[in-house]
Amino acid sequence: MLWLGIAWFRMPLLKSSAGFGSVTSSQALVEIRDVNFSYGSRAILKGINMTLPKGKVIAVMGGSGCGKTTLFRLIGGALKPSKGYVKVDGQVIHELDHKGLYEIRRKMGVLFQFGALFTDMSVYDNVAFQMREHTDLPEEIIHDLVMMKLHAVGLRGTQNLMPVELSGGMARRVALARTIALDPMLILYDEPFAGLDPISLSVVGDLIRRLNDALGATSVIVTHDVPESLKIVDYIYFISEGVIVAEGTPDEIRNSEIPYVHQFINGEKDGPVPFHYPGGDYKRDLGVSA
Amino acid sequence: MPIQRSLKAIGSRTINAVWRMGYASRFLVLTLIYSGLSFRRFRLTVKEMFFSGVMSIIIIMVAGMFVGMVLGLQGYETLKRYGSESALGTLVALSLVRELGPVLAALLFASRAGSAMTAGIGLMKATEQISAMEMMAVNPIARLIAPRFWAGVFSMPLLASIFSVMGVFGGYVVGVVVIGVDEGSFWSQMQDAVDFQHDIMNGLIKSFVFGVAVTVIALFEGFDAPPTAEGVAGATTRTVVQSSLAILLLDFILTAFMFRGA
Amino acid sequence: MERSTYDLWVGAFVVAGIGALMVLALKVGNLSTYNMSETYQLQVYFTNIGGLKPTASVRSAGVLVGRVATITLDPERYEAKVTLTLDSRYKFPSDTIAKIQTSGLLGENFIGLMPGAEDKMLDNGELLKQTQSAMILEDLIGQFIYGKPDSTK
Numbered sequence: 001m002l003w004l005g006i007a008w009f010r011m012p013l014l015k016s017s018a019g020f021g022s023v024t025s026s027q028a029l030v031e032i033r034d035v036n037f038s039y040g041s042r043a044i045l046k047g048i049n050m051t052l053p054k055g056k057v058i059a060v061m062g063g064s065g066c067g068k069t070t071l072f073r074l075i076g077g078a079l080k081p082s083k084g085y086v087k088v089d090g091q092v093i094h095e096l097d098h099k100g101l102y103e104i105r106r107k108m109g110v111l112f113q114f115g116a117l118f119t120d121m122s123v124y125d126n127v128a129f130q131m132r133e134h135t136d137l138p139e140e141i142i143h144d145l146v147m148m149k150l151h152a153v154g155l156r157g158t159q160n161l162m163p164v165e166l167s168g169g170m171a172r173r174v175a176l177a178r179t180i181a182l183d184p185m186l187i188l189y190d191e192p193f194a195g196l197d198p199i200s201l202s203v204v205g206d207l208i209r210r211l212n213d214a215l216g217a218t219s220v221i222v223t224h225d226v227p228e229s230l231k232i233v234d235y236i237y238f239i240s241e242g243v244i245v246a247e248g249t250p251d252e253i254r255n256s257e258i259p260y261v262h263q264f265i266n267g268e269k270d271g272p273v274p275f276h277y278p279g280g281d282y283k284r285d286l287g288v289s290a
Numbered sequence: 291m292p293i294q295r296s297l298k299a300i301g302s303r304t305i306n307a308v309w310r311m312g313y314a315s316r317f318l319v320l321t322l323i324y325s326g327l328s329f330r331r332f333r334l335t336v337k338e339m340f341f342s343g344v345m346s347i348i349i350i351m352v353a354g355m356f357v358g359m360v361l362g363l364q365g366y367e368t369l370k371r372y373g374s375e376s377a378l379g380t381l382v383a384l385s386l387v388r389e390l391g392p393v394l395a396a397l398l399f400a401s402r403a404g405s406a407m408t409a410g411i412g413l414m415k416a417t418e419q420i421s422a423m424e425m426m427a428v429n430p431i432a433r434l435i436a437p438r439f440w441a442g443v444f445s446m447p448l449l450a451s452i453f454s455v456m457g458v459f460g461g462y463v464v465g466v467v468v469i470g471v472d473e474g475s476f477w478s479q480m481q482d483a484v485d486f487q488h489d490i491m492n493g494l495i496k497s498f499v500f501g502v503a504v505t506v507i508a509l510f511e512g513f514d515a516p517p518t519a520e521g522v523a524g525a526t527t528r529t530v531v532q533s534s535l536a537i538l539l540l541d542f543i544l545t546a547f548m549f550r551g552a
Numbered sequence: 553m554e555r556s557t558y559d560l561w562v563g564a565f566v567v568a569g570i571g572a573l574m575v576l577a578l579k580v581g582n583l584s585t586y587n588m589s590e591t592y593q594l595q596v597y598f599t600n601i602g603g604l605k606p607t608a609s610v611r612s613a614g615v616l617v618g619r620v621a622t623i624t625l626d627p628e629r630y631e632a633k634v635t636l637t638l639d640s641r642y643k644f645p646s647d648t649i650a651k652i653q654t655s656g657l658l659g660e661n662f663i664g665l666m667p668g669a670e671d672k673m674l675d676n677g678e679l680l681k682q683t684q685s686a687m688i689l690e691d692l693i694g695q696f697i698y699g700k701p702d703s704t705k
Contacts (some may be wrong), residue, residue: 076425078421078424078425101426102427102429105424105425106427107425108425108428110422110425111425112418112421112422112425113418114418115418116417116418116419116421117419118420118422118423119413119414119417119419120410128427130426130428131425133426133428133433134427134428192390243470278550281519313558333559336558336559336562337556337558339562339565340558340561340562340565343562343565344561344562344564344565347565347568408598444566444603445565445569447568447569447573448565448566448568448569448572448573450569451569451570451572451576452569452571452572454576455572455575455576458576481579484576485607486577488607490573490577491577494573515700552603
């Protein structure tokens, strides 16, 4: 009995040490510190701070044009922040030279919006692409690896089809297989649920979670889809007008009192994000004198 | 003032054009630097040669044939007046080998293969395939652009030669077979007048230069196209127009150098 | 390495292209009938070269034996100094006459070599002493109209 009691007592301790407040930088795969970015004079991101630990699935949500895609580009090294830094696996991304950048990109997988499969190659060649470009593996082994990746997403029979012959959901899943072809440690998903039917949506969400856990990787999802994300992610960041307005676990977000979060989660028509685009006086536009 | 506005517009467009030329030159240099892959994995270049070279053969052969036939007809018309019909072979062969072969083959190549390259690359950019490749740590210039560049450069002289041969054949058919110019003098005067080094080699050099120009323009426009439907459409048009102008300009410059006459 | 159909077609294309080039070189051009591999040079002076240009042909008995390499004005003699590049297969005696001729009535100028009877042959770099300059059309017409005696040498 005493032994059971000790075990029961220690379990909450273990759980809380996995809480995000006490994550040390050695456990974080991605560190984003005080990142600012502007397109010319327009500030897109102002002072963003994020810590993405290993093995977790994190969602980044926000309205259109709030800077989510820019954040992805900064993590991937396609853009340089004007202030602050982004560290992936301990290395500052924008200080890497050409070679170093390509090295670190080989450990990242990116799923672009709508898949971005190479349309001039078959499904098999798409998934095998990274293996052929970056490894010297013989074709027999590549064949087996491609089969395994396709099997993981449930599309093993489609290997000889061309991307144009696939439905949206299937193309998305093939792109997912291609993304995890070299077992990346960081996977970025740009709107993975956009335009999918409910079944495919659920399948993709499930795959994101399971693949992340199987690979021990970190996944970051940029999305608008609230119900699906709340189901699968461990942590959520809310970005509005270039700053993080809220963050927390799905439960914390669901019960959040912050007006913007509340409006977003519940899909309210009017709130901090107004319905009307700022325009002049309605009566004046109609030409009616007051 | 409207004059001021149009001057400003011309000025900014000129500056934009110059800026793009600089960007395009840097693009060419990058393509050459990253060309190693095109030769180590020659299969990539071969595949692109199929799409730009082999697929253009039919139009090149047909066009060459017709041009040769027209040369035969027109040439005969004019030469008859000076009693020099026997020089028809010379006229047809020299016109083709020195000028019409390289230039027309290049123009046709630009319209067919050049625009196809631009549209292909532009579309890949619009559907984020190029970004995907970059994020997968594969250099798109080495993997996509350079093989297409070398395919165009290798295909162009071959196509120009095929054009010239078909043209001479067309001139022969019209001149000797149809009109009745003496077959012997057709060929013998031609062989006497066409010098391998002076005419044929110069023609080859021209088509090589045209190949470089057309392919670079086509690939650059595709790579630089705005990632929208209108963007790609505009880029394709620009490729054909700019390639054509470049070909004619380079033709003038090269002809002035090569066929100066003391 | 597996084969693909692309290789076949591209191979055929390259063969066709090179074949066309061969046809041009041999049938259309004069590569097979004329190949100057070994050459030597001779110098000639003319009082008037007329329309002679570099790369003009040098013929003997109508057969192509070489090409005009360079044409310059000799600053001491004020005559045109022409360098000929000749095929080594053909040697000419030292009293050969070099004459500027016209191809056809209005054609381009070329150099005709009329061999003499001497036994000694000209070597690389030597001078052809006997020359006949170009016939200038205007002078001929002038003679014809005004009946002046032949003043060209």
